[in-house]
Amino acid sequence: EVQLVESGGGLVQPGGSLRLSCAASGFTFNNHGMYWVRQAPGKGLEHVSGITSNGDGTSYANSVKGRFTISRDNSENMLYLQMGSLRTEDMAVYYCARVGATREFDYWGQGTLVTVSS
Amino acid sequence: ETVLAQSPATLSLSPGERATLSCRASQSVSRYLAWYQQRPGQAPRLLIYDASNRATGIPARFTGSGSGTDFTLTISSLEPEDFAVYYCQQRSDWPPTFGPGTKVDIK
Numbered sequence: 001e002v003q004l005v006e007s008g009g010g011l012v013q014p015g016g017s018l019r020l021s022c023a024a025s026g027f028t029f030n031n032h033g034m035y036w037v038r039q040a041p042g043k044g045l046e047h048v049s050g051i052t053s054n055g056d057g058t059s060y061a062n063s064v065k066g067r068f069t070i071s072r073d074n075s076e077n078m079l080y081l082q083m084g085s086l087r088t089e090d091m092a093v094y095y096c097a098r099v100g101a102t103r104e105f106d107y108w109g110q111g112t113l114v115t116v117s118s
Numbered sequence: 119e120t121v122l123a124q125s126p127a128t129l130s131l132s133p134g135e136r137a138t139l140s141c142r143a144s145q146s147v148s149r150y151l152a153w154y155q156q157r158p159g160q161a162p163r164l165l166i167y168d169a170s171n172r173a174t175g176i177p178a179r180f181t182g183s184g185s186g187t188d189f190t191l192t193i194s195s196l197e198p199e200d201f202a203v204y205y206c207q208q209r210s211d212w213p214p215t216f217g218p219g220t221k222v223d224i225k
Binding site for chain 2: 035037044045046047050059061095100102103104105106107108109110111
């Protein structure tokens with residue numbers, strides 16, 4: 001069974017940093033690209049960042065470029081999102097999602113909440 | 119960036135009724151469109167990919183259609199668990215973008 005379990009969310013002050021983790025199991029992790037998608041309270045879904053299966057390619061939404069860094073450890077089946085210079089508008093539930101065979105997001109984690117507030 | 123518009127914003131129906139949800143793209147996305155269901159407090163779940171292919175385990179009452187800029191998700195007969203928010207998403211160009219969602223609620 002495919003499982004994606006996020007962790008690392010919490011309360012952080014504006015300008016602060018946080019690292020999110022996503023533990024993957026039940027599939028061959030290094031065969032799949034991975035994404036972070038976020039959802040602000042009461043809002044829709046927004047792509048944040050993606051990474052290729054071997055980690056040699058990354059992409060970022062303009063809203064987070066230069067502040068967030070996506071990475072992965074295929075030996076540990078882990079996906080990460082290092083978030084810096086956090087803003088109130090970054091407050092959201094952050095989901096990790098697996099990229100399927102035809103590049104849809106075929107499995108999602110349960111999400112981790114990031115709250116940015118002083 | 120390809121912008122997706124969904125209509126209606128809210129659809130109020132009764133169990134057993136047919137639901138028809140629309141997604142319109144600002145430019146052609148060919149058939150590279152997916153639909154997701156999100157129940158309250160849960161993560162999104164993939165329903166349909168490449169416009170008309172049901173994902174693993176998705177019941178046959180969910181049908182996707184369309185190509186180019188106009189797409190439809192049809193739920194033939196609403197079950198109680200189908201009352202949720204539905205999002206379309208395109209992968210034709212980067213970045214992948216989502217529509218704002220259609221909420222299907224109980225009339």
